[in-house]
Amino acid sequence: MAEFILRRILQALLVLFVMTVLVFFGIHVIGNPVDLFASSECTKACLDEIMVNLGLDRPVWQQYLIFLGNLAEGDLGRSFTHGVPAMSLIWERFPATLELAVAALVLALGIGLPLGFYAGLRPESILSKVIMALSMIGFSVPIFWIGLILILTFSVYLGWLPAIGRGELVSVLGLEVSFLTLDGLRHLAMPAFTLSLLMMSMVIRLTRAGLREVMTSDYIRFARANGVPEYRVLGWHAMKNLLIPIVTVLGMEFGGVIAFAVVTESIFSWPGVGKMLIDAISVLDRPLIVAYLIFVVTMFVLLNLVIDILYSLLDPRVRLGAGAV
């Protein structure tokens, strides 16, 4: 186990290094941030001064070495526009994104699992067909459109839910969360649902397919022959095998949801990191963009590690020994 984790961490460092090279040099090809920040009255001398102030007057490779040096000290640089360390901006906003992603995950499982189960048990019923058709729609309709339709329906016509922002916050163990207040839940409902749609559709389809396969297998038949009650056959024996693909896929998907909640966050003005990334890109706030991407890569690597460990707990056949990479 220890060896496995160590190797994973080394791999991660390599990935991170390659990523910083790609991002850093890639981003320097696009435009010059000073042209966006400076007032149109700023003369050549004034522009040059800003370039020096931001260190943009040096050659790119020099800037990269400076960046690496700072990175080694744990300093990811300071946002151009905010004038605040980039990491502190990310941490400040990350709880909002995490909350949104977790809420979406809970919705995806809470709604997706039962629906998928039903569709798997009674594949021929009309309701099952409706469920499967809806899951198809969930896959294919753009999030952007769904978000706007939800806003139009629930905020503008019905007036039930607020259209923008995050609700009242409560501090739990130093983390600001909004799902514990009524106001917070009202704000959370639409973005979380929008963000969960893709995952939900996936859960439905995976559950249904998995269940249909598992139900015909020998161990289920033996369990029934042994007189194990049906709820236990389904809820325990079948469920355990069903969960393996779901955990894998959701684990991967969850990282994506956190990293790229951009669209949902933009539509609902959710104050998360995704929206911050969009703002940063539009004004070429290079340190913030780079810091965010490094953050996301680190998160993905960690998530994959967690999935591997979870995997071994769910399925004793998977061993995290020397053989498993």
Add this chain to the structure above:
Amino acid sequence: MNRLGFAILATLALGGPTAALAQEVLTIGVRSEAATLDPHWTQLSADLQLQEHIFEHLVDLDSASQPAPGLALSWAPINDTTWEFKLRQGVTWHDGEAFNADDVIYSFDRLKAGIEGATASPAFQLAKGGKVWTKVDDYTIHITTEGPYPTMAEDLAMIPIVAQHVVPGKTPSVDFNSGAAAIGTGPFVFKEFSPGNRIVVAKNPNWWGGDPGWDEVVFRPVGEDSARLAALLNGDVDMIDYPPTVDLPQLEANENFRVSTIASDRLIYMMPSYRHIEPYITANDGSPMMNPLRDWRVRKALSLAINRDAIRDRIMGGAALPTRNIVPPGFFGYVEDLQPDAYDVEAAKALLAEAGYADGFRMTIHGPNDRYINDARIVEAVAQFWTQIGITTEVDTMPRAVFFSDLIRGGADSFAGFNSPKFSMSLTGWGTVAGEATYTVSGILETYNAATGGGNGNFGRYSNPSIDAKSVLAKQTIDRDARLALLQDATRWGMEDYSLIPLHFQVNKWAMKAGLEHFPRTNERTLATEVKRVD
């Protein structure tokens, strides 16, 4: 469970209206979010707009962008190179300390010394003309310049004043965003800065300007146009800036809402480039040709071929003011008799033929697609108009992050140290922030000169010595009538030569609940002090 639900509902029902009576709160949904409260950090308008609620300048700009007394009560030149500013007495900072000349001197010095890491401080406004400032007494300041300097008040309207007893020792930007250094003299006091979600300011009861009108103002960033509109429609916010132009007719017809309108100072224009060979202009068979845009008849033909009224009505939802001026009506330097060119395809074709381009040529025009209102659609329309007169025009639009760098210095240098644009013809904009044309004439009509700052926005590198002479002289002429004549002459010559092809001034709109009235300003800012309750 049910009981709990009822209890919550009951509290909400009782709590809501009472709270509203006690507190006058204005919630504004804004398109762009402020990133810093340090007024010396950036020049991004989202930041400046918010900071203006907290910090003030020696000189205010009124809603027509004309100078008005701010922290300075009066100013006048005492000789050719010295301006005297008399400060307002009895002004206090938000923490109760008295404001005086030391704060002004400190603010100027802070900018001059430079702030490490600041992206774009307004320091260049102080560098212009070689300004040197001295304190005469607690409420008098002298500013001397190298030569006569007429636009002193306009420059100082761009320099926010921070507190000498607060800011030293604080971390720039960081401590402002936390509120520790966000202590100004303005109508509102810092209350909460929750990035991405809300920024709250509260009434400054001791403001020298009287009651700012609201107990609390909440700014909520809603970048998505339709979401911002939805937030207004369902009551999440009381007012929004930049309502989507396609929805304007419905909003204006709806009696529950009200739309405020004003022509802004932002000129939208097509900028030709003047190199002998242009990368994006070729003959019809694709072979290189001498740049036809160097012939003023071609430029005039291009201008005549554009139907500006159609752009206003079909693309801008009415929110544009077609023009042939470079500053909007009411600004110092506006030329009354320059009226927008009438749409005349036949005359345009005749001019092209006269210039020797009866068969037209090929051209690719460029523009941003996320900077100005409907920018990409305007470029597409212009391309269609020009194709109609025989110039096969293609369109390439891009995000501003890419566009502006290419516009400013993307091209191969024609001369050493003479950055040239990548594009041959592009759509761009110019805002006349200070309400007068001196720096607009100098910025977009004067020949590019890195040393003096002339032609700073003249990326096409148009050059006309007679305009340069007028412009340079205007920058040193204190007498208003004489300066006005110089600026108007320069503008008239530039426009008659079609150095650039003006399209329109953007007309800005705000949408709000019917119970509010907004007195908008030309410089695009949304200020809570300019919103009143009318019900």
